[in-house]
Amino acid sequence: MKAKSVILPADQMPRQWYNILADIKLNPPLGPDGKPLQPEALAPVFPMNLIEQEVSSQRWIDIPEPVLDVLSIWRPGVLTRADRFEKALGTPARIYFKYEGASPPGSHKPNTAIPQAYYNKVFGIENITTETGAGQWGSALAFACSQFGLNCKVFMVRISFDQKPYRKAMMEAWGGQCIASPSTETRAGQAALDKDPDTPGSLGIAISEAVEAAVGDTSGKTRYSLGSVLNHVMLHQTIIGLEAQKQLAMINEYPDIIIGCAGGGSNFAGLAFPFIQDKINGKAIEIYPVEPKACPTLTRSPFVYDHGDTARYTPLLPMHSLGHAFVPAPIHAGGLRYHGMAPTVSQLAHEGIITPQSVSQVDAYKAGVLWARTEGVIPAPETNNALAQVVIEAQKAKEEGKEKVIVFSFSGHGLLDLTGYEKFLSGKLSDYELSDDDMAKSTAVFADFPKPQDLNSR
Numbered sequence: 001m002k003a004k005s006v007i008l009p010a011d012q013m014p015r016q017w018y019n020i021l022a023d024i025k026l027n028p029p030l031g032p033d034g035k036p037l038q039p040e041a042l043a044p045v046f047p048m049n050l051i052e053q054e055v056s057s058q059r060w061i062d063i064p065e066p067v068l069d070v071l072s073i074w075r076p077g078v079l080t081r082a083d084r085f086e087k088a089l090g091t092p093a094r095i096y097f098k099y100e101g102a103s104p105p106g107s108h109k110p111n112t113a114i115p116q117a118y119y120n121k122v123f124g125i126e127n128i129t130t131e132t133g134a135g136q137w138g139s140a141l142a143f144a145c146s147q148f149g150l151n152c153k154v155f156m157v158r159i160s161f162d163q164k165p166y167r168k169a170m171m172e173a174w175g176g177q178c179i180a181s182p183s184t185e186t187r188a189g190q191a192a193l194d195k196d197p198d199t200p201g202s203l204g205i206a207i208s209e210a211v212e213a214a215v216g217d218t219s220g221k222t223r224y225s226l227g228s229v230l231n232h233v234m235l236h237q238t239i240i241g242l243e244a245q246k247q248l249a250m251i252n253e254y255p256d257i258i259i260g261c262a263g264g265g266s267n268f269a270g271l272a273f274p275f276i277q278d279k280i281n282g283k284a285i286e287i288y289p290v291e292p293k294a295c296p297t298l299t300r301s302p303f304v305y306d307h308g309d310t311a312r313y314t315p316l317l318p319m320h321s322l323g324h325a326f327v328p329a330p331i332h333a334g335g336l337r338y339h340g341m342a343p344t345v346s347q348l349a350h351e352g353i354i355t356p357q358s359v360s361q362v363d364a365y366k367a368g369v370l371w372a373r374t375e376g377v378i379p380a381p382e383t384n385n386a387l388a389q390v391v392i393e394a395q396k397a398k399e400e401g402k403e404k405v406i407v408f409s410f411s412g413h414g415l416l417d418l419t420g421y422e423k424f425l426s427g428k429l430s431d432y433e434l435s436d437d438d439m440a441k442s443t444a445v446f447a448d449f450p451k452p453q454d455l456n457s458r
């Protein structure tokens, strides 16, 4: 019998992360005065050891032993061939995926939650605040904090808090605290509630609340943690792609196409960045970040300087952005409802090294249900967006009669996010496409901000 999964022996687990900042340039983050931000200015928000990582351009960075030790609970992860899915699609393409649903919280997010908790602990921090959209990040950080004896407070976007009560229970099981955002605990939350008491909330608002709660603790023992977007988060996730490279080499395969869904960009970056090094060095490889049509950050919004949060506490970051006050349609892929995109992923899209795609919510669930009925695992709503693009590429390969190799990031399972499946299966799931009018309104907020410079890595 042919093996379905490629298993990487434990002693071959990657021991360094790949830092893409050794191979591409970014515009600097800007402070409130419009000048490049000095890293020390972030010290009230993040521990200094993580800030150093954020600005580092060293290509390889050692993974600390205690981090490897916790990651070994579920890593190395398998690389699996989706042969049943291939057969259902009748495609000559060979489809492989990195399954990140095997982590305790069920997604790729602990790949960065674990090192972030570790670096905070080493720096002497006792409490971590954060926001969560779908609840995946909040649960990942609560799990990570439990491993290193830290307190964890999570501001959860209201609509998800209501739709997904079990997420809160999960965070509490790991010893974390979870409250609905906007809340009355912060000025940013109160302001959002004053404006609209029935607001579904947004990641932008929740980030403002979590940053305020961290910076507002005068004991100096609290910091904030972000689950996506930032350079050090992308760095920690590269363990996915580094494992995949070794596993593909073991079976003499190399990808023609790489696919990952993109909310803030981290699971996509985790798989894609190690291969982007190859692409910059001349390999022909198509790399697709995929987002929902309801929140088309990379595919429709401009590359600008914008804030990462609604209350504008964060520095100006060079990124594709729908505007920091954007409140997306209530699609079920909560992890893909963010207005911005990682500066690294944005820069790569701007330079044409990666090619963003967008899919509709209904197509995403169609692909997800086909997956569940062939490969078995019920994918996270976010992962369904990647799957919809995999279907498109597999069908293209069929039309062209080409044996393409597709590798994608299976960012998580959907066992705690079944509401969208319920709606899809009863024919009640709607599609949302952002109108040009709403887009023009939401992107008006950064009209007067400085513009990023045209940098080029190739």
Ligand SMILES: *Cc1c(COP(=O)(O)O)cnc(C)c1O
Binding pocket: 107, 108, 109, 134, 136, 137, 227, 228, 229, 261, 262, 263, 264, 265, 266, 267, 268, 335, 336, 380, 382, 383, 411, 412, 413
């Ligand atoms: C959070 C999340 C995402 C989106 O975040 P990225 O930083 O873009 O990876 C995608 N899939 C799952 C399962 C998630 O939990």
